[in-house]
Amino acid sequence: MAKRRFDLKALPGFTTIAVICFVALYLPIIILVAYAFNAATSTSEWGGFSLKWFASAWNNDQVIDATIRSFQIAVLAATFATIAATMAALATTRTKAYRGLTFKYAFINQPLMVPEIVTAVALLIFFSRIKVWTGYAGLGYLIGAHTAFCIPFAYLPIRARLESMDLTLERAAADLYATPFKAFRRVTLPLLWPGILAGFMLAFVISLDDVVITNFVKLGGQDTLPTYMLGQIRRGITPEINAISTAFLLLSILIVTLFFFASRKRD
Amino acid sequence: MPDKNAIEVRDVSKLFGTGDAQFAALDNVSVSIRENEFFTLLGPSGCGKTTLLRLIAGFDYPTDGQILLYGQDIAPLPPFKRPVNTVFQSYALFPHMTVGQNIAFGLEMLGKPKAEIEARVAEMLKLVRMEALKDRKTSQISGGQQQRVALARALAPQPKVLLLDEPLSALDYKLRKEMQIELKRLQHETGITFIFVTHDQEEALTMSDRIAVMSAGKILQVGSPWDIYDRPAVRFVADFIGETNFLHADVVSANDGRATVRLSSGKEIPATFPSGSSPQGKVTLVVRPEHARVAAPNGTSAHVGHIENVVYLGTDTHFHVRLDDGTPFIVRQQNSRNGHNGFAKAERVGIEFGQDVAQILKD
Numbered sequence: 296m297a298k299r300r301f302d303l304k305a306l307p308g309f310t311t312i313a314v315i316c317f318v319a320l321y322l323p324i325i326i327l328v329a330y331a332f333n334a335a336t337s338t339s340e341w342g343g344f345s346l347k348w349f350a351s352a353w354n355n356d357q358v359i360d361a362t363i364r365s366f367q368i369a370v371l372a373a374t375f376a377t378i379a380a381t382m383a384a385l386a387t388t389r390t391k392a393y394r395g396l397t398f399k400y401a402f403i404n405q406p407l408m409v410p411e412i413v414t415a416v417a418l419l420i421f422f423s424r425i426k427v428w429t430g431y432a433g434l435g436y437l438i439g440a441h442t443a444f445c446i447p448f449a450y451l452p453i454r455a456r457l458e459s460m461d462l463t464l465e466r467a468a469a470d471l472y473a474t475p476f477k478a479f480r481r482v483t484l485p486l487l488w489p490g491i492l493a494g495f496m497l498a499f500v501i502s503l504d505d506v507v508i509t510n511f512v513k514l515g516g517q518d519t520l521p522t523y524m525l526g527q528i529r530r531g532i533t534p535e536i537n538a539i540s541t542a543f544l545l546l547s548i549l550i551v552t553l554f555f556f557a558s559r560k561r562d
Numbered sequence: 563m564p565d566k567n568a569i570e571v572r573d574v575s576k577l578f579g580t581g582d583a584q585f586a587a588l589d590n591v592s593v594s595i596r597e598n599e600f601f602t603l604l605g606p607s608g609c610g611k612t613t614l615l616r617l618i619a620g621f622d623y624p625t626d627g628q629i630l631l632y633g634q635d636i637a638p639l640p641p642f643k644r645p646v647n648t649v650f651q652s653y654a655l656f657p658h659m660t661v662g663q664n665i666a667f668g669l670e671m672l673g674k675p676k677a678e679i680e681a682r683v684a685e686m687l688k689l690v691r692m693e694a695l696k697d698r699k700t701s702q703i704s705g706g707q708q709q710r711v712a713l714a715r716a717l718a719p720q721p722k723v724l725l726l727d728e729p730l731s732a733l734d735y736k737l738r739k740e741m742q743i744e745l746k747r748l749q750h751e752t753g754i755t756f757i758f759v760t761h762d763q764e765e766a767l768t769m770s771d772r773i774a775v776m777s778a779g780k781i782l783q784v785g786s787p788w789d790i791y792d793r794p795a796v797r798f799v800a801d802f803i804g805e806t807n808f809l810h811a812d813v814v815s816a817n818d819g820r821a822t823v824r825l826s827s828g829k830e831i832p833a834t835f836p837s838g839s840s841p842q843g844k845v846t847l848v849v850r851p852e853h854a855r856v857a858a859p860n861g862t863s864a865h866v867g868h869i870e871n872v873v874y875l876g877t878d879t880h881f882h883v884r885l886d887d888g889t890p891f892i893v894r895q896q897n898s899r900n901g902h903n904g905f906a907k908a909e910r911v912g913i914e915f916g917q918d919v920a921q922i923l924k925d
């Protein structure tokens with residue numbers, strides 16, 4: 296007789312806990328989205344349906360400016376991080392095991408382990424030195440910092456994909472007269488592509504979302520959308536913040552969905 | 563020159579691991595494979611067959627020894643420069659390409675002109691009877707069809723040698739039988755030297771021009787299917803291939819490849835022995851079950867014993883005989899129309915050998 300499978304749902308209180316988790320996760324977001332359409336100036340009293348806070352956000356140059364900057368940084372940082380992560384993943388899966396390989400994993404994943412605030416302070420001190428020496432005051436610092444902490448997130452799906460890939464395929468390519476470069480371009484890369492897309496998407500979303508490191512590293516006038524919102528909240532909340540958050544949320548969902556389907560189609 | 567060597571393996575060893583855990587996947591292996599030959603590496607799982615193919619293909623390098631391709635040492639050539647193609651056990655078709663693109667891959671990598679590639683792909687598809695499936699993804703075809711694509715892909719660049727690593731082991735019985743015939747036909751039509759790996763002795767016997775029997779990293783015997791089956795050199799080969807009887811005997815005389823041996827029954831019979839050996843003293847003989855007959859005991863019987871079991875198999879009958887010296891002996895006799903030769907369980911019988919059926923083993 297087949298043994299009955301362990302069923303989590305049979306545990307007492309499972310449903311209750313699940314419901315509480317869902318409510319805790321989504322209820323605040325639902326309220327936030329609802330008040331984005333509030334006609335009143337308060338974020339707690341309902342004054343009727345209106346899109347005026349969306350219009351006000353759209354006409355706020357600072358919001359548009361921060362949004363554009365956020366995307367610039369996210370696109371560049373995610374691209375660099377994905378390239379670096381792809382090379383790191385190839386180096387850690389396509390070479391023979393050697394001394395120091397474990398150390399290398401730890402090294403690549405370092406940003407996952409070091410508290411973000413420590414990294415932030417370290418980068419602040421490091422970059423201010425560089426700024427004194429070079430006089431450079433562009434977006435480069437933010438892009439560099441974002442690239443660094445995005446690498447492990449891009450690395451994980453790419454490595455997972457590489458590890459599940461059949462090495463015999465690359466051997467077959469070599470057997471059929473493909474040089475190592477051609478074997479990579481014609482066989483490894485196309486098969487790795489869904490992993491690369493997933494890595495890029497993760498890195499992109501992580502970069503878009505960052506507050507702590509960005510707040511420390513940014514120079515004057517380099518607000519990203521999250522740091523701009525943080526600044527606004529200190530000055531008192533209007534439903535405009537709700538509207539911006541809602542738009543941000545929709546945009547994120549849209550991007551993640553697009554990437555999801557793009558990587559699915561490749562499979 | 564009909565006996566030109568396509569591949570020469572010279573004293574090749576391959577060690578894996580280090581220190582105490584070190585062991586030889588190939589232990590001083592030497593073998594020559596002739597041009598246009600269907601050559602089979604036969605041996606149980608883990609005996610080093612795949613390792614030898616990998617060394618020839620260039621996916622790994624020998625610890626010791628040399629491999630020559632038409633007289634040239636191929637050690638300095640990486641796999642993508644060796645005019646040798648492989649049909650992988652898992653097929654290893656590129657999942658992101660169509661059947662046609664898979665077959666074209668090798669030709670593209672060789673930089674052949676487009677028109678030539680197209681013509682050749684069409685030709686290969688026809689050769690393996692897959693014309694209709696050119697634009698299918700490789701995940702949308704059956705296992706047998708994937709096998710054909712793998713073959714076509716490996717044959718398309720016209721390699722000097724084709725390596726096949728247990729290509730039929732994933733197929734079911736009927737398909738395997740079909741593909742055995744198909745492979746023979748392909749080898750004949752293309753004239754390419756095949757090195758075929760299998761652990762199935764029946765497959766090896768039916769398909770090969772010559773067979774190398776391997777065990778534990780060594781090649782024990784190389785010869786035609788007939789040699790391997792009827793003139794096994796060592797016990798492992800005799801045992802691994804088909805059913806066999808082993809008998810104790812004493813050598814009376816041996817020269818010129820012919821010997822006379824005395825059986826434990828006192829009877830003296832002629833026997834053959836492997837070239838290069840000089841049998842003397844106590845030896846082991848092999849006699850195939852179908853090369854002996856049971857009859858009423860008389861003066862010509864090589865051995866006498868009693869029947870322990872009779873197994874009727876339609877085309878023939880197996881008599882399990884216990885000889886008087888205690889040795890088990892199986893006789894396979896073809897059935898005539900009217901039953902099975904009339905011997906029954908517990909009956910005393912004599913064993914008679916045909917001409918030249920006993921072979922003396924080296925070990």
Ligand SMILES: Nc1ncnc2c1ncn2[C@@H]1O[C@H](COP(=O)(O)OP(=O)(O)O)[C@@H](O)[C@H]1O
Pocket residue numbers: 578579587605606607608609610611612613614
């Ligand atoms: N890369 C390797 N590292 C260590 N041992 C290996 C390696 N490849 C094969 N072996 C060992 O070498 C022996 C022969 O393997 P293989 O050539 O694959 O056998 P076969 O193909 O005859 O079944 C086996 O014991 C196997 O475990």
Ligand SMILES: [Mg+2]
Pocket residue numbers: 608611612613727
């Ligand atoms: Mg094998």
